[in-house]
Amino acid sequence: MITSIQGLLTAATPLHAIVELNGFSYEVNIPVTTAEKLPPSGATVKLHTLVIYREDSQTLYGFATPPERDFFRLMIEHVTGVGPKMALTIMSKLSLPSLESAIRIGDIATLAKCPGIGKKTAERLVIELRAKVGVIGSAESVLSASGSTDGNASPADSRLRDAVLALTALGYKTADADEAVRRGLLALGPKATTEQLIKKALGS
Secondary structure (H helix, E strand, C coil): CEEEEEEEEEEECCEEEEEEEEEEEEEEECCCCHHHCCCCCCCCCEEEEEEEEEECEEEEEEEHHHHHHHHHHEEEEEHHCCHHHHHHHHHHHHHHHHHHHHHHCHHHHHHCCCCCHHHHHHHHHHHHHHHHHHHHHHHHHHHCCCCCCCCCCCCHHHHHEEEEEEEECCCCCCCHHHHHHHHHHHHHHHCCCCHHHHHHHCCC
């Protein structure tokens, strides 16, 4: 099984990355939350991968960190009606800390706002993953969700989660708060404090 790929990033879109390794170019399907963390084209990139085999094809999916890849696998293996395409859509809308938080507290409304995800699918995510998220949603998982594409856990991830929680307490919808804080993290860098992320999001 291919668990990661590291090579030259030759091209990228919000949902795909082309990685060149040993003379071969690999097309990797990625969520938007991973695309946001990719280096410029021509730089070395490492993606943590999962290969989905079908009778007539094999598709490579890549993520910035192992916990994101593991959460993707969890959805497609344990949630009825959620395949790779839908799982990628869900992970493109919300960062891993926000997804895990929504599942733990049963925030159906936030989950249902992911494109293509209705109320019934959102309910299945909560019902079928709540206990499992309690296991993988440990400090390792939460602190790795917004790390760089080299797979190292980043302290920025707990700050991202805390900033999102603060904004939702101010009345922001979870999906909007998550997107605003992610943009702030990209603009300010991984050393940004929770307070700086909140101020950046409020000013955006």
